[in-house]
Amino acid sequence: xxxxxxxxxxxxxxxxxxxxxxxxxxxxxxxASSVEELLAKAEQEEAExxxxxxxxxxxxxxxxxxxxxxxxxxxxxxxxxxxQKKEDFxxxxxxxxxxxxxxxxxxxxxxRVEEVIVAKLPEPTTRLPREKPPLKxxxxxxxxxxxxxxxxxxxxxxxxxWDETAKEWKRRWGYKRANDDTKEWLIEVPETADxxxxxxxxxxxxxxxxxxxxxxxxxxxxxxxxxxxxxxxGLVPKAQQSRNELAKAVSxxxxxxxxxxxxQDDLPKEKPPKNSGKRRKFDPLIGDFSSEKQKQLDLLxxxxxxxxxxxxxxxxxxQMREEDKEEAAAKRRKxxxxxxxxxxxxxKGKAGKAGGxGKAGKAGGxGKRRGKPGKK
Amino acid sequence: xxxxxxxxxxxxxxxxxxxESRAPKLTENVKSVMIMKGGNTSQTITQALKDVYSLKKPxxxxxxxxxxxxxxxxxxxxxxxxxxxxxxxxxxGSHNKKRPNNxxxxxxxxxxxxxxxxxxxEKSVSLSEIKTSKCPEGTKxxxxxxxxxxxxxxxxxxxKNLFLDIFRGPTVSAVRLAGLEHVLHFTAMEGKIYLRxxxxxxxxxxxxxxxxxxxxxxxxxxxxxxxxxxASDDLYKLxxxxxxxxxxxxxxxxxxDALGSTLGRVHMQKQDLSxxxxxxxxxxxxxxxxxxxxxxxxxxxxxxxxx
Numbered sequence: 001x002x003x004x005x006x007x008x009x010x011x012x013x014x015x016x017x018x019x020x021x022x023x024x025x026x027x028x029x030x031x032a033s034s035v036e037e038l039l040a041k042a043e044q045e046e047a048e049x050x051x052x053x054x055x056x057x058x059x060x061x062x063x064x065x066x067x068x069x070x071x072x073x074x075x076x077x078x079x080x081x082x083x084q085k086k087e088d089f090x091x092x093x094x095x096x097x098x099x100x101x102x103x104x105x106x107x108x109x110x111x112r113v114e115e116v117i118v119a120k121l122p123e124p125t126t127r128l129p130r131e132k133p134p135l136k137x138x139x140x141x142x143x144x145x146x147x148x149x150x151x152x153x154x155x156x157x158x159x160x161x162w163d164e165t166a167k168e169w170k171r172r173w174g175y176k177r178a179n180d181d182t183k184e185w186l187i188e189v190p191e192t193a194d195x196x197x198x199x200x201x202x203x204x205x206x207x208x209x210x211x212x213x214x215x216x217x218x219x220x221x222x223x224x225x226x227x228x229x230x231x232x233x234g235l236v237p238k239a240q241q242s243r244n245e246l247a248k249a250v251s252x253x254x255x256x257x258x259x260x261x262x263x264q265d266d267l268p269k270e271k272p273p274k275n276s277g278k279r280r281k282f283d284p285l286i287g288d289f290s291s292e293k294q295k296q297l298d299l300l301x302x303x304x305x306x307x308x309x310x311x312x313x314x315x316x317x318x319q320m321r322e323e324d325k326e327e328a329a330a331k332r333r334k335x336x337x338x339x340x341x342x343x344x345x346x347x348k349g350k351a352g353k354a355g356g357x358g359k360a361g362k363a364g365g366x367g368k369r370r371g372k373p374g375k376k
Numbered sequence: 377x378x379x380x381x382x383x384x385x386x387x388x389x390x391x392x393x394x395x396e397s398r399a400p401k402l403t404e405n406v407k408s409v410m411i412m413k414g415g416n417t418s419q420t421i422t423q424a425l426k427d428v429y430s431l432k433k434p435x436x437x438x439x440x441x442x443x444x445x446x447x448x449x450x451x452x453x454x455x456x457x458x459x460x461x462x463x464x465x466x467x468x469g470s471h472n473k474k475r476p477n478n479x480x481x482x483x484x485x486x487x488x489x490x491x492x493x494x495x496x497x498e499k500s501v502s503l504s505e506i507k508t509s510k511c512p513e514g515t516k517x518x519x520x521x522x523x524x525x526x527x528x529x530x531x532x533x534x535x536k537n538l539f540l541d542i543f544r545g546p547t548v549s550a551v552r553l554a555g556l557e558h559v560l561h562f563t564a565m566e567g568k569i570y571l572r573x574x575x576x577x578x579x580x581x582x583x584x585x586x587x588x589x590x591x592x593x594x595x596x597x598x599x600x601x602x603x604x605x606x607a608s609d610d611l612y613k614l615x616x617x618x619x620x621x622x623x624x625x626x627x628x629x630x631x632x633d634a635l636g637s638t639l640g641r642v643h644m645q646k647q648d649l650s651x652x653x654x655x656x657x658x659x660x661x662x663x664x665x666x667x668x669x670x671x672x673x674x675x676x677x678x679x680x681x682x683x
Binding site for chain 2: 070073101129
């Protein structure tokens with residue numbers, strides 16, 4: 001058999017046959033070796049590519065990608081540190097570590113958000129302390145407890161309600177609400193009612209009482225939630241009670257009987273309570289005509305007279321006395337405060353203290369008034 | 377300080393929003409830093425404080441006046457300031473003969489001091505001295521801590537935690553890949569901490585992941601650890617307590633077997649076997665003509681099959 005490219009030369013040791021076979025074999029070998037070469041080449045190329053981003057480290061770094069954090073635990077040789085210039089050493093170290101961190105970040109899943117490629121970060125793993133303690137769920141109010149017990153569900157109500165008289169949609173509650181009880185212009189007097197009673201005033205008064213009761217219950221709920229002790233009526237129990245508070249306690253206790261204190265005997269040396277009774281007193285509309293006439297004439301006389309109504313010297317003396325009192329009080333408080341703390345006192349502090357004292361007094365007065373809502 | 381359901385209710389929506397932002401929440405706001413000066417400060421310290429302020433720009437408060445307090449002795453004025461400005465991190469800079477160029481980094485829990493660390497600035501290069509273009513403010517920095525001291529030494533571990541807390545910025549769910557510019561590198565060597573701040577340039581490499589080149593911007597500080605006031609273990613644990621709602625919810629009825637495949641469980645109600653659908657035998661179906669006479673002869677079982 002003669003193959004097309006194989007002519008044995010005289011003197012050559014290879015016969016045609018084996019030459020062909022050798023050719024085939026060599027082709028096969030070449031194919032195999034070329035495949036290997038290709039693979040090796042591809043690997044080399046990849047390694048070349050990755051060379052620019054691979055970093056050799058003894059120990060792997062710890063990553064917390066949620067915080068973009070990398071921790072390098074490798075030892076830093078002090079020799080290296082002092083050999084090169086410090087900055088260059090630190091910079092190369094930083095470059096290596098940042099390269100590793102970036103490699104990790106690039107492994108994360110990405111998505112496209114508005115023409116921008118974004119990598120989705122996992123949850124941060126390092127535990128960091130909170131700023132403020134976590135919120136405790138507030139205890140349920142009296143109504144919520146009752147509703148839970150009875151199984152009453154909250155019903156979602158509409159914001160607007162149809163008002164027949166005004167023929168439009170109005171709020172269910174609030175400013176200019178629908179079916180407002182107190183804003184009616186005509187009220188029929190029921191048969192059982194007193195003809196001289198003011199029905200309009202009665203409705204307004206009932207509304208005020210409801211509002212006051214609601215506010216009172218809201219405050220009670222808050223007090224229960226914060227576990228603040230509130231008295232049923234009267235005063236909060238305190239360790240040291242002042243003289244006024246004791247007097248008040250006595251008067252409250254006296255009135256707390258079934259007959260509202262009418263048959264209670266006085267203690268020895270007990271004085272009648274100071275601030276009880278009506279705060280303001282108005283004369284009746286149609287009363288004593290002569291006294292009213294006299295009052296009007298006196299008024300005209302003082303308006304006509306040339307002497308000033310205000311006694312200036314008396315007023316000035318009173319003002320000076322008040323100022324002295326305030327200064328003495330401030331000095332006392334300042335002295336007490338300074339003993340308490342070692343910080344520095346500026347002018348602002350004094351004014352702040354006086355202002356604070358004044359404010360505290362006012363708040364106390366307001367609080368006191370709030371404590372007795374229904375009492376007249 | 378002020379709570380939402382207190383005796384006095386907020387009268388405007390704006391004040392209500394303000395109180396709500398300061399109230400304790402499930403997921404908290406970004407921690408902000410208050411930066412203040414002590415009785416006497418040097419040029420290096422004021423520069424360093426200004427640099428940290430510009431690093432943490434939207435979430436930082438820089439106080440201009442000097443405050444004559446010593447945080448390590450009496451921290452009440454610090455706590456008062458933190459309550460007023462609602463900042464749980466603070467940085468206090470001062471300079472005196474005994475402790476030159478002093479910086480105190482600290483954090484608060486519930487407006488009481490949790491940790492405080494005093495560092496001395498040995499060498500500093502400020503932002504203004506390095507004249508290159510800087511990163512835009514508000515970029516979330518990448519943080520790298522190098523050195524085995526950060527793993528082995530207790531105090532350094534706490535320092536690492538504190539620095540992470542201060543410098544990390546808001547927690548985000550996704551980050552723009554091109555926007556990863558700022559790197560803060562902390563190196564712990566021989567009891568000193570070297571803080572360097574770089575801007576990283578993403579260069580083309582052969583593959584998808586870019587090659588990093590660093591360019592130094594920003595403040596570089598060489599710090600030496602002086603005093604520390606670390607929180608006790610139980611206070612530290614208390615500060616880490618997370619509310620129950622934040623715990624990841626367990627998915628029930630899902631399990632994985634040894635080979636890695638996910639198995640699920642489906643709970644069925646009890647089946648009524650009398651109504652079971654069996655095979656239909658078309659030939660045995662009822663035909664209308666045959667129905668009446670054949671009905672009595674049919675057994676109940678057959679009748680079922682036909683259905």
